[in-house]
Amino acid sequence: MRVLITGSNGLLGQKLIARLHAEEGVELIATSRGANKLAKLYPAVRFVQLDVTDQTQVEQVLMQEQPTHLIHTAAMTNVDECELNQADCWKQNVTAVENLVAVCERQQVHLVHVSTDFIFDGKEGPLTEEAVPAPVNFYGKSKLAAEQAVQRSRGPWAIVRTVLVYGVAHEYGRTNLVLWVRDSLRAQQPIQVVDDQLRTPTLAEDLAQGCWLAALYNASGIYHVSGQEVLTPFQMALRVADFFQLDSRLISRVDASTFSQPAKRPLRTGFIIDKAQRELGYAPHSLEQGMALVAQQAG
Template sequence: MKLLITGSNGLLGQKLVALLSRQAGVQLVATSRGKNKLAALYPEVTFVGLDVTDRAQVQRVLAAERPTHLIHTAAMTNVDECEQHQEACWQHNVAATEYMVEACEQQNIHLLHVSTDFIFSGEQGPLSEEAVPAPVNYYGESKLAAEKAVQACRAPWAILRTVLVYGTAHEYGRTNIVLWVRDSLRANKPIQVVSDQLRTPTLAEDLAQGCWLAAKHNATGIYHLSGAELLTPYLMALQVAQYFGLDATLIEKVDASTFTQPARRPLRTGFIITKAQKDLGYQPRTFAEGIALLAQQTEAAA
């Protein structure tokens, strides 16, 4: 199996490189825009620069590398930036996916596309793969349009949807709920955390494992890959405070109306992951186990 990853500098991309570089029988090609952040960590992994919004470049790279499977993780995922910069969002999330579909059809490459719970309205959850999408923001609209492009692909395809991915990565500027809560409370800084949103938070390592299982099983169709626990961000914050022995009284419970954000968030999502568990053998860690892994990774690096 020859497996090409887009977005290898991102959080999921880095976890996929770490996981797949250890798999016997896998020839791995990592691609991303800009320099390879993992060059020193995984010098044995082939890296090719790729701007997924450049159709000619996508055609050229996939024709040259001829992978059997492609895991498309590259996307514009900052929800508020997508709302404010809709043209760039469409280029990165929809046009880029259309270029992947076109190239995969030409080379008969199995396309595995990473999508999101934000394609849903948030009126109910947790959601199965059969739930009807109805996005409430532009990011969700773009990811739904990308899904439709993938579903029209004449090569084998799978859509792998996920929820609130958290983790830590090399030279990665963005934070996540676990580190944000830990670092704020360590600094004795009061924080406001919403209690009226429901999610099934997903450890990045678990999502990478799910993507690999889908590729290994030549899975087709739609799969939900997330954690198994339905939690509010407030409950997540309390677990973080408890794990690190920090002052939970600094955490103020609020609702989403407290914050003014350019993009609406769906209130209730979260996924039912039974299909992935049964078909792929997907087994995510608990949120407590995810906190412990992040603690181990970040304390070791400190």
């Protein structure tokens, strides 16, 4: 297998490189729009700069590298930023996917595309793969349009949807709920966390494993890949405080109406992951196991 990863500098991209760089029988090509952040960690991994919004570049790189499989992790994922900068969001989340689909279809490259629970309206959850999408924000609309572009392909493809990803990455500016709660409480900083949203939080290593299994087995169709535990962010924050032995009295329970955010969030999502477990052998960590890994990596 010759596996090309887009977005190799991102959280999921980094976990895929870590998981696959020593995998027997896998030739790995890391690509990202920016310079390679992982050069010192994985000097043997081939890196090629690639802006997936540039159709000519996509064609040139895929022609040059000749991957058998492509795992597409690059995306604009800041939900509020997507709401405020819709043209840029569409370019990064939809146009880029259309570029990749066109070349993957032509070269019959197996494409694994990463999507999100935010394509749903939040009226019910947890959800199976058969749930009908109805996004409530522009990020969700862009990710649904990207899924539809993948589904129109006459090449081999799988879509891996996920929920509320957390983990530790190298030289990565963005945070996530686990790290934000831990760091805030360590600094004795009171925080407000919503208790009216349901999610199935996902360890980044688990998502990487799900994407890899979809590629390895040349999976076809849509797979829900997340953690198994259905939690509100507030419940999750209490578990973080307990795990890291921090003061949970600093955490205030609020609802989503407390915050004025440009983009609306779906209230209930979370995934039923039976299909990925059954067909791919996907087996996620528990939240405590995930936090133990975060503690080990982040100190």
